[in-house]
Amino acid sequence: MFRHIVLLAWVAEATEEQKAAVEAGLKELPGVIPELLRYEIGPDAGVSPGNFDFAVVADFASVEDYMVYRDHPTHLGVIADVIRPILANRVAAQYSF
């Protein structure tokens, strides 16, 4: 399995509506990108100070399938329309397991 992880931090001015739009937008992706075998996302639970604000874990059969997701126009649309306007910081990694 090839796994892609992204942790996102929002700007202080991000509204609850804007944060909810990220989750709603990303939740559409498994329906349009069949390469997404597992897609578990959500806002940070708030139990640890200093955490980032939102987590994305996406599992694929291969690195090639990950790249389909990475470059998919619907995904890029969510990034441009609802993530980038409130993005303060982004950290990522991919690994096989």
Added chain:
Amino acid sequence: MFRHIVLLAWVAEATEEQKAAVEAGLKELPGVIPELLRYEIGPDAGVSPGNFDFAVVADFASVEDYMVYRDHPTHLGVIADVIRPILANRVAAQYSF
């Protein structure tokens, strides 16, 4: 399910032996912390510039079980002995799904 994610970045001087010791040390934890329902870890695949160097995804039945792992002496020993000496940066999040 309650998920804990950590992404780690190593200092430039970190050796391959030191990086391998992190993976080996963490891989012992499921055998001593039964609260770890799933534990998928590994070095970054190297397909995306700017990524962090190592990923940990740990799944628990509850936030309380996560805290058992977080505070477990064997886990804290791995952090102190093999992670902290080569740690440049750490980002985390926890979420329910």
